[in-house]
Structures are given as C-alpha cells and as structure tokens.
Amino acid sequence: MAKEPLKNSLRIALAQLNPIVGDVEGNEAKARAARAEAARLGADIVMYSELFLAGYPAEDLVLKPAFQDACRLALTRLAKETADGGPAMLVGLPWKEYENLYNAYALLDGGEIASIRFKADLPNYGVFDEKRIFDAGELAGPVSFRGVRLGLPICEDIWGEEVVECLAETGAEILLVPNGSPYWRGKTEERFNIAAARVTESGLPLVYLNAVGGQDELVFDGASFVLNADSSLACQLPAFRETVALTVWERQGERWACIEAPKETIEEGQEADYAACVLGLRDYVEKNRFPGVVLGLSGGVDSALCATMAVDALGASRVHAIMMPYRYTSADSLTDAADCANSLGIRYDILPIAEAVEGFETILQPLFAGRPRDITEENLQSRTRGTLLMSVSNKLGSMVVTTGNKSEMSVGYATLYGDMNGGFNPIKDIYKLEVFALCTLRNQWKPTGALGPDGAVIPQRIITKPPSAELRENQKDEDSLPPYPILDDILECLVEHEMRISDIVAKGHDVETVKKIERLLAIAEYKRRQSAPGVKVTRKNFGRDRRYPIVNRFRDDGRPALKIEESAPGLKPRQAVVDV
CATH class of the missing domain: 3.40.50.620 (HUPs)
Structure with missing residues (x-):
C-alpha cells in the first residue's frame, strides 16, 4: 500500500460550543453549522468537545439504549456528510460495543467513521461519576489523518501520565484533547499546569478544547487553549462564550507548531x-x-x-x-x-x-x-x-x-x-x-x-x-450568627477543606463558635437536600460535590489530631497504627 505523503501544514478549527444534554438532533445541527463555518475558514478538520452529541454530563441518560441509538445515528449522518471533501470532524458520543459502553471520540472523514478512540481514565470524584456508567477503554495509539498522526486523549486522560505516554511512544504528533471540564474558582490555572506537564513529558503540542454553557449546577467555561511543544501559549479562546476558531499549524523539523490562532483575554477571579x-x-x-x-x-x-x-x-x-x-x-x-x-x-x-x-x-x-x-x-x-x-x-x-x-x-x-x-x-x-x-x-x-x-x-x-x-x-443577621467575616472563614474551613475543629481554633477562632457552626452545618443537611439547584463556583458545592448523610450523629469533639505511625513494626505496608 502506498505511503501517505508527508503533510507540512494543517488547519484545525476548534468548535467551542454549548450543547444541550439529550438534544441529539439539536447538537447534531450545531455540529453541522460549526463545520460549515470551519469550511468557510478553510479548515482541514474541526474538533468538538467531549460527548458533544449527547451533551455533558448526560448521567444515567447514556444508559438508555434508545439514547445510544440516537447518538449513533446522528454520528452516522455527520460521517456521510464528510464525503463532500470539506473538513473532517472529531465528535464525541457514548458508544456501545458489545456489552461495554464507552465515552468515545470519533474521526469522521471521507464519508465514514474513519477511526474511534475510547476514554481510558474515567474520573470518579467530585462532580464526576463516569465509572458508574462507562467502561474504561484500552490504551491506544494515535489515529492517522491525511498523513498526520493525531493523539486523541479524552479529558481526564491527560490528568495522569499513562495515556499521553502511550500516545507519544506510538508516534503521535499532535495531542487533540476534547473536554467537558466544569468551572470552579482557580480551574484555569489548574488546567494549564496539567496540560503543560503532559506537553513537557511528551514533547508534543496540545490542543485543549472545552465545552461552554450551563448544565444544571455545572457551568462549562470554554476558555480553550493551545500549547506548543515548548509549553508556550499559542491560542486562547474566550471564556463563557461560544466560538468557532481556526488554528494554523506548520511542521517545523520533527515537530508541529501552531503559528496562527486567536488570543483572547479571559475573565479571572471574581x-x-x-x-x-x-x-x-x-x-x-x-x-x-x-x-x-x-x-x-x-x-x-x-x-x-x-x-x-x-x-x-x-x-x-x-x-x-x-x-x-x-x-x-x-x-x-x-x-x-x-x-x-x-x-x-x-x-x-x-x-x-x-x-x-x-x-x-x-x-x-x-x-x-x-x-x-x-x-x-x-x-x-x-x-x-x-x-x-x-x-x-x-x-x-x-x-x-x-x-x-x-x-x-x-x-x-x-x-x-x-x-x-x-x-x-x-x-x-x-x-x-x-x-x-x-x-x-x-x-x-x-x-x-x-x-x-x-x-x-x-x-x-x-x-x-x-x-x-x-x-x-430591629432584627440583624448577627443576632443569630457570628459576623460574616468569622462565619465565612469557619465555613470555608469546614466545607471546602474538611478541617478539624482543633485546626480551625488554631487559626484564632473561638472553640464554642466553631462547634456551634459545625453543628448548624450538620443539622441543616435536610434543608439543603430540598433546596433549588444552583451554580457551582467553588471547588466543593452543596449538591454534586458534598454528599453528607441527613441522619448523622457524628460531631467533631475538638480534640487535636491523632498521631498516626505509617510504618509500625509487624504491620503490612499501608496499614497504620493510631497512637492514643
């Protein structure tokens, strides 16, 4: 079989869009419109965010066979449209394979589903429950696209080393990462640090494409970006807004570099x-x-x-x-x-x-x-x-x-x-x-x-x-509660950081005040279970993040932390003995 000619330039469109969970036909139409815009920009390929056709997170909706069928039919229709010679597409969807259900990313080109990759590292912390609904994919190499080997790690796949290491060792040239990454305060810097670590380890440039929009309590902030192989920022898309943007790539010796792309200023902090x-x-x-x-x-x-x-x-x-x-x-x-x-x-x-x-x-x-x-x-x-x-x-x-x-x-x-x-x-x-x-x-x-x-x-x-x-x-909030500077600091210690009462007191707070707030926090759980959903802004919100029992008699008595010796004689590794 003839070897594909070496390609020295590539035009990748990034579709930072706002899909709606369950609106498969609507999301398909969004993908189609974005492809038309990508074609107008002269793109070779357009990539979409994680599970784009389903919307993210679709939770248990992805377990419905009828929903899986709807996503597969939409993907098939989009694949057929790539026979027109326009941009190829990279589209995410739930994919049923025999008895397994995967979080998948498909390459559509030449009128067909040319390749597909499955998410290997399934997050199961905080707001994520992917191990509950998906099966983990095997480690896989890059896909070939018109002479370029594209690595397709999916979201959490880049938060550890293994998936990207496998892609680098099997010949990937560019990492294209679709994400459904929800906003919380400080998340932008966290993403950059993770992406830069994978770039440094692999020596490969990386495209981080994120969804945008609200889904129940979660907000996806977009803020997609591109890092070149030296970890320099080559592209920054806006936060909290949809856009279809073109990135222009050039082969420079043994590496690819993004040489032209928009650089927007994004909102930070408050x-x-x-x-x-x-x-x-x-x-x-x-x-x-x-x-x-x-x-x-x-x-x-x-x-x-x-x-x-x-x-x-x-x-x-x-x-x-x-x-x-x-x-x-x-x-x-x-x-x-x-x-x-x-x-x-x-x-x-x-x-x-x-x-x-x-x-x-x-x-x-x-x-x-x-x-x-x-x-x-x-x-x-x-x-x-x-x-x-x-x-x-x-x-x-x-x-x-x-x-x-x-x-x-x-x-x-x-x-x-x-x-x-x-x-x-x-x-x-x-x-x-x-x-x-x-x-x-x-x-x-x-x-x-x-x-x-x-x-x-x-x-x-x-x-x-x-x-x-x-x-x-003549009622004032402080008749019933500590002053808000004190209350909010204690609450952040208890909620976001799960601190012991003794450690909060060590920060300078009154022990009885801290105990009172800890008690109020615990007994109000039944109210919070009946409260309206709301936007997640902090690392730990009430709802998807913090899941406490309503019936709960435990109270921190304020004792100092116990001394734990990790390597006590005669114990197996990872066991511990408590020194009381």
Whole structure:
C-alpha cells in the first residue's frame, strides 16, 4: 500500500460550543453549522468537545439504549456528510460495543467513521461519576489523518501520565484533547499546569478544547487553549462564550507548531465567578424553556445581586421583581428595592402580605394558644412570600429565582417552603462576603455579552447597610450568627477543606463558635437536600460535590489530631497504627 505523503501544514478549527444534554438532533445541527463555518475558514478538520452529541454530563441518560441509538445515528449522518471533501470532524458520543459502553471520540472523514478512540481514565470524584456508567477503554495509539498522526486523549486522560505516554511512544504528533471540564474558582490555572506537564513529558503540542454553557449546577467555561511543544501559549479562546476558531499549524523539523490562532483575554477571579453565575442562570432558564423569571426583591443585598444577574442573563423584559412587605419591612428597604428595580429597568410590583400572614395566625391560633411567639411566626412571613412567588410562577410561567447565599445554606439560616422556594439559585455557592464583593464589582464592570445596563445598578446603601431578614423588630443577621467575616472563614474551613475543629481554633477562632457552626452545618443537611439547584463556583458545592448523610450523629469533639505511625513494626505496608 502506498505511503501517505508527508503533510507540512494543517488547519484545525476548534468548535467551542454549548450543547444541550439529550438534544441529539439539536447538537447534531450545531455540529453541522460549526463545520460549515470551519469550511468557510478553510479548515482541514474541526474538533468538538467531549460527548458533544449527547451533551455533558448526560448521567444515567447514556444508559438508555434508545439514547445510544440516537447518538449513533446522528454520528452516522455527520460521517456521510464528510464525503463532500470539506473538513473532517472529531465528535464525541457514548458508544456501545458489545456489552461495554464507552465515552468515545470519533474521526469522521471521507464519508465514514474513519477511526474511534475510547476514554481510558474515567474520573470518579467530585462532580464526576463516569465509572458508574462507562467502561474504561484500552490504551491506544494515535489515529492517522491525511498523513498526520493525531493523539486523541479524552479529558481526564491527560490528568495522569499513562495515556499521553502511550500516545507519544506510538508516534503521535499532535495531542487533540476534547473536554467537558466544569468551572470552579482557580480551574484555569489548574488546567494549564496539567496540560503543560503532559506537553513537557511528551514533547508534543496540545490542543485543549472545552465545552461552554450551563448544565444544571455545572457551568462549562470554554476558555480553550493551545500549547506548543515548548509549553508556550499559542491560542486562547474566550471564556463563557461560544466560538468557532481556526488554528494554523506548520511542521517545523520533527515537530508541529501552531503559528496562527486567536488570543483572547479571559475573565479571572471574581469576574469569572460572576460570569459563571450569569451563564449558569441563563442556560438553566433557556434550556428548560422558561419565558422569564420572577423573584422577591427585599431591598437586601442577595436579592439585588440575583436580580442583576437575571437581567444580565436574560434582559430586563424577562425579569419580574416583587416586593412583599410586612410590618417589619423598613422604609429604607422599600426605597432600596424600588431604586434597584428602577436601575435595572425591570417590572416591579408590591404585594403586602399582612392579611395572609395574619390569616394563617388566626387559623393556627387554636393550636398555638398559650404558647409564646417565636421563629414559627417569623417563618410564616417567609412561607407566605414563597407561596405568592410560586403562585405567580404557576400563573405566568416564569421560574422563581431563589436568592439564598452559601453562608445561609450552610447553617440553615433559611426557611423551607419560604425563601428557599424556587427553581434555580445563581448564588447558592457564593458566601455572603463574596456577595458584597460581587455587587461592588458589578457596579464597576459588566461582563461581555451581559444584557443589563452599564454602570452602577445596585444602590450603594444596599451594599453598606447591615444585613437583616426583617422578620422581627430591629432584627440583624448577627443576632443569630457570628459576623460574616468569622462565619465565612469557619465555613470555608469546614466545607471546602474538611478541617478539624482543633485546626480551625488554631487559626484564632473561638472553640464554642466553631462547634456551634459545625453543628448548624450538620443539622441543616435536610434543608439543603430540598433546596433549588444552583451554580457551582467553588471547588466543593452543596449538591454534586458534598454528599453528607441527613441522619448523622457524628460531631467533631475538638480534640487535636491523632498521631498516626505509617510504618509500625509487624504491620503490612499501608496499614497504620493510631497512637492514643
């Protein structure tokens, strides 16, 4: 058989797109449109993100034979279209092979499925459950594409050394890595470090193509990039936005180099957190086909930030704010809520709740007679508001936006069937101090593509006044909770870092305060299980990341860490003895 001629140039299009889980035909159409754009750019091949036809993560949906069939038929149709001599395609999908189900990446060229590779390293930590649904593929060499040997490691395959080492040893020349890599704070640097390590070890250039868009609690931030063989950054695509971009490659001696590609500036830090919340909310609303959203606007900082995010995500015409005052609602709150709504240009209604709250109290009076007023009556206010918002949602079709922050969700400072009602919470993974910071940030900056107004949109008094639920006279959050700088630091230690109480106390916190917060965190688990989904921003969110039992009697008693000797005499390797 004649040897393929050596190819000295290659034009690879990167389709950083926003697929919808389960919308196989829609994702197929997106792939087709991106290929047309790639052809216009003069590309030889266009690559798509991990499991593109299915959407990621499709979870147990990929176990349905009918869904597997739909993905395979879509792939077959796309393969046939490559007979036109245009760009080849690299497309991800679930692939059934006899009794095994794989996370696969297929090369489509010349009117057929030319090659296919299966993901070997299946992640099974944090938000990932791939070992539950997929079988691991065997280590495999590169695929041949028009005289170039392409290595196709899939996402997690580059987080260890073995898969890339195999590809390098079997002759790969370029690593093309499709990803479904969700955003969390600091993820960009983590990805770069992993990719650079594989480039350094293999001596091969690497294309890191990521999906973009929201899927339930996860947000995929895109931010795809290319590293040349010397680990220099050759391409950077935007974060949080779709794009089809061309990268131009040239063979330089024994190596390939990306010599032409876009280099965008991407959001980082708080800007990235804000953009992730907006994209997550937008896609949850759009992909579930809600006409708009409704939320309670209290005059407080949390609801003001959520309203602003909603306008940035959907536009002012699709956001409806409702103030629901009671006797404890201050005049300042009424003014601040109205000013915020006016700044955002959204519909704003006032529905007083006194008649409903007092009606409930009248109904309950025979059962509560002789008992003092307590948090029960406070919660009636919150539950009345929740009922009203859900009624508006039922009648008008808008989704209720839940507005509780991570500090509140952590310690249960929220009312079931009250302020916890709703369909989605954009700030569920944002601590209270970060809420203040994001409000200040948004008054100074607006993300690319945001639909809200420029400039300061959240009244300054909302940011500076002491937080209060306003469920009783002169109430302040700090009546029930430690000051937020203390509370948030303790919570981050307990939630994100799983620290011992003794270690948190060693940082300078009061031991009784830490024990109280640890107890509140534990007993609020039953509430969090019933809370609305929300955007994942931190490394450990409530939901997919942190899975604690509701029935749980363990409490950290604050003792110092035990001394563990790893190599005690007479024990087998990896066993340990505890020195009590």
